Amino acid sequence: MSKRVSFQHSRRPSLSRVRGAVVAAGLGTSMVLGAGAAFAAATAGSPGAASLISDSLAESVAQQAAVQGKAAKTAEAAKAADAAKKAAAKEAAAKKAAGWQTPVGRYVLSASFGNDGSRWAHKHSGQDFAVPIGTKVEAVHGGTVVKAGPNGGGDGPAYGNAVVIKHANGTYSQYAHLSRIDVRIGETVKTGEKIALSGNTGNSSGPHLHFEIRHTANYGSAVNPVSFLHKEGVSV
Template sequence: MSKRATFQHIRRPSVSRVRGVVVAAGLGTSMVLGAGAAFAAGPASAPDAANLVNMTAESVAQQAVAQSKAAAVKKEAALEKAAAVKKEAAKAAQSASAWMAPVHQYELSASFGNDGSRWAHKHSGQDFAVPIGTKVEAVHSGVVVKAGPNGGGDGPAYGNAIVIKHGDGMYSQYAHLSKIDVHIGQAVEKGQKIALSGNTGNSSGPHLHFEIRNTANYGSAVNPVTFLYKEGVKV
């Protein structure tokens, strides 16, 4: 073989070898660039994940506070509703009772059984402190058996007075009246106006003296507050 032919053979690389080198170089470049890209992306994504966790925890805490407040409001509303229902039930029970208080908007003063120089014996009724001219109503349906001055026959200490006989055998008495609006033998209904309060007779000031009796006459009174309470009326 000639020298020229040998030289030409040495300087000609194979096509496959050249292609291999190019591919290897390209792969190395890709690996380097990929690693760099991953290295660059790693630190940037880490704070985003932490922020997401913090935001999630804060959102959960806010929801818990909101739910707690809502539960407290709901509980308060339920308590208020229960109190209102209880009040209405008590009011309905009193309205359903066959008895009632003789006056409205009052203050209790001298009570049943009190001692004092104002009475010959212990106080025989319950006093309701009200202004002169306050409407007095029958506490239960019945028939008027006493009405007039001198306590309607019970004595001058009562002033103008009324006694009503009720169907269950009990009697109610109203004293120190300024005006009487019923007469003996008249039937009255619960809540009917029968008189106006006053300061007549042996009275230390404007009020209604009220009694519940076993008979029409003085000396047979029972505690009117206790009696009314048993009938579903609280005074």
């Protein structure tokens, strides 16, 4: 009996120290159970039990630190990627604001610049974008509206409702056969800003947008608009 009592008393301080070490290390309940399992595996009375438990705790702490370090690096990489994405979007928006674009989004190219035939008194002075009536028409570049109204905005009834915008480099863009005009003369517009809705007004064989690039605000000074936009980096 005396030996059994002596043996039971000798185990309690060791187990108490193990539990104290686990709590001091800041580990959770799962770690406490792990320490208990390591203690049992060492078998009662084994002189290497304390050393085994200490090694197990050190390894667990090291593993936890490694996991936390990896998580921190992942979060930092995600933050950097998000910042890079936002910077790229901001740069793209700035380029769009400073650059040029097509006057409509989805379209089919129809009559091209320089075409001739019975539909025109002279060769075709612009590029036609076949789109349904009511398609949003946008300014291809920032500028000031110098013409807006029926009768081609002053260029003649063949254009129907039309808008002409003057750009900073002395170039003008014209938009014709519109069903509705949403800007007025003297108004400043930005690249991509809605200026009208496409239509079928004037001398038109079907719903489309007639688009021109000119050297002046008036008819007769047009250049090939597709070639011009290509030089500005716009795919048409």
